Amino acid sequence: MPLYDFACRVCDREFEAMAPMDRTENICTCGGSAKRLLSVGRGYRADADWLPSVTAVADKTSPAPHVRAFLAEPSRANYRRFLRGEGIRPQEPGEERARRPDPGPAVAREVLERHKARRGLV
Ligand SMILES: [Zn+2]
Structure with missing residues (x-):
């Protein structure tokens, strides 16, 4: 239920x-x-299936316009306004999370040696 x-x-x-x-x-x-x-998120045809999980944690008692607008219509556009209103910079299209650089073979070897040592394989 x-x-x-x-x-x-x-x-x-x-x-x-x-x-x-x-x-x-x-x-x-x-x-x-x-x-x-009227439930926000549930039953509403949001344009992304993860939007209801955001409306679930949004402060439903907040009078802030960006929160009201997002709860009234949880769309991607209002989600971006909601994030900005919360002081969070939304990720721009095409922008990806910074990837950790490849540590190289020396580090990989060291990790393997330490793993073997911990397991008593050496
Ligand atoms: Zn009562």
Whole structure:
């Protein structure tokens, strides 16, 4: 069962609860009835399948415009704005993670010798 956000109609408390997908109502700890909130990420046709995992960790209570925009529409474009808003420089297209340079045969030999020594193979 998926996890959903619910908002209590009586005390306004918001809480998460596991519920079947067709269940839009829940009961709050105060006894009041709670309605299911529009879930971000789940059910939304995001243009990348990893976007829901980002919306899951985004601060849903944040009033910041870049967060609101991203949660309302978790698209790649809004994800980039979200990252910039969070002070993270998004990776540009074609930009790859820096690769560690090949240490060369001497280092590879040393690693192998130390491995053998640890295993008592020498
Ligand atoms: Zn309540």
